[in-house]
Amino acid sequence: MNALMQILFTVGLGAAIGGYTNSLAIKMLFRPYEPKYIGKFRIPFTPGLIPRRRAELAEQMGKMVVDHLLTKDAIEAKLMQPALKEKIVMFVQVELMKWFESEKSVKEVMDKLGIDYLSVDNQLNRFIQQTIQRYFYTNSHMKVGEIIPSEWQENVEKKIPEVAEYILLKAQTYFASEEGKQRLTKMANDFLLNKGMLGGFAQMLLGNVDLGEKLQPELMKFLMHDGTRQTVTSVLMKEYENVKQWDMKKVEEYVQADAIASTISSFVKKNVTAPLWDKQLNELVASYKEPIKEKIPVLVDKVLQYAHRHIHEVLGALQVEQLVKEQVDSFPTARLEEMLLGITRKELKMITYLGALLGGAIGLVQGIVLLLIS
Structure with missing residues (x-):
């Protein structure tokens, strides 16, 4: 009975020492x-x-992630x-x-995204102003005929006879009216008054004749004459x-760049951006x-193909190894211990149990040897 108790004692003592020393060794990894x-x-x-090798651990974890986990392949x-x-x-x-x-307005969506639509308006205005000013500055040495596309020039030349016809038609309409007739009368009387004695003599000869009534038919003939139309067309073409x-x-002397930019900005704001926001x-x-x-699907495929072609540059720009190293190095030691134990807790317990088992086995051998010796 004493022999059995001795063996049990040595086995229990060996198991306790083996388990405790392994458990202590595991704790000493962190504490x-x-x-x-x-x-x-x-x-x-x-x-x-x-904790003592924290920097090395962080560096090795960074290398492990890059070399074995987040690899390019x-x-x-x-x-x-x-x-x-x-x-x-x-x-x-x-x-x-x-x-x-979404039934929200563009303005509401922009507010939700943190975009100030008024700022967009202001930036657009600045862009238009800078573009117009830059255009005038860059092309200041160029002639209008060099800037306007040839197709536009041809269209303008084709329209000049129509413009001449329109001008003459409006003139005919005006001078055929009562207002136009009175204007002719006033112009004729003013003309004669400015001619002094000769004008007065002409008025005396004409008596009470309405000059507007006399001039109106002749002026209408002049305005409807082909030669007049050709003359006006020729003058417009020359100009x-x-x-x-x-x-x-x-x-720019006639039309200021700032004025053009302001006009375009006002038009865009009134007809484009203001209706767009609402x-x-x-x-x-x-x-x-x-x-x-x-x-x-096509866009996603192109993005993925682009990422596939440039993954090396992306990983280099992200500096994953350095990122992992900095993150691990910044963890509190208690958190690092919790993370590692969370992964290896079961295996570490088995190591403790194995230590107790080996200690118990050694105690058993020691007990038997002591019995044999005694």
Whole structure:
């Protein structure tokens, strides 16, 4: 009986020592978190192994992620998987449809996205102003005829006879009216008055004759004459040719760049941006919704192909190894311990149990040896 108790004692003691030493060794991987001192003397094995080698651990984890986990080949293979493309297409389509079916105005959507529509208006105005000013400055040495496209010039030349016809037609309409007749009378009387004695003598000879009534038919004949139409057309054509020889500096003397920019900005704001901000998003994209939805798979495929071709540059720009190192290095030691134990807790317990088992086996052997010796 004493022999059995002796063996059980040595087995239990060995198991306790083996289990405890393994458990202590595991704890010493992490604990203590900080170095401990007796006076100025640092106690050995403090801090624990992982806190002491924290920087090396962070560096090695960064290398492990880059070299064995987030590798270029692994990411390229993942990008080319049809299942991934299908998931991305479905996600983009669902999210886009939420926006496309929204009854909110463009202004409300922009507010939700943190975009100030007034700022967009101001930026657009500045863009128009800078573009017009830059255009005049860059082309200041060029002539109007060099800037205007030849097709436009041909169209203007074709329209000049019509403009001449329109001017003469408006003149005929005006001078055929009572107002036009009175204007002719006044012009004729003013003309004679300005001629002094000769004008007075002419008025005396004419007596009470209405000069407007006499001049009106003759003026109408003049306005309807083919020669008059040809003359007006010729004058307009000559002036048009003169304008084509102007350089942009001269054009700016008549029409200021700032005035042009202001006019264009006002037109855009009144007819484009102001109605756009108040328009409902679903109404705005109604005609584009289906075509965009159909193009999403193609766009996603192009994005994935681009990512596949440039994955090396992307990974280099992200500096994954450095990112992982910085993150691990910034973790509190307690959190790092929790993470590692969360992964290896079961295996570490088995190591503790194995230590107890080996200690118990050694105690059993020691008990038997002591019995044999005694």
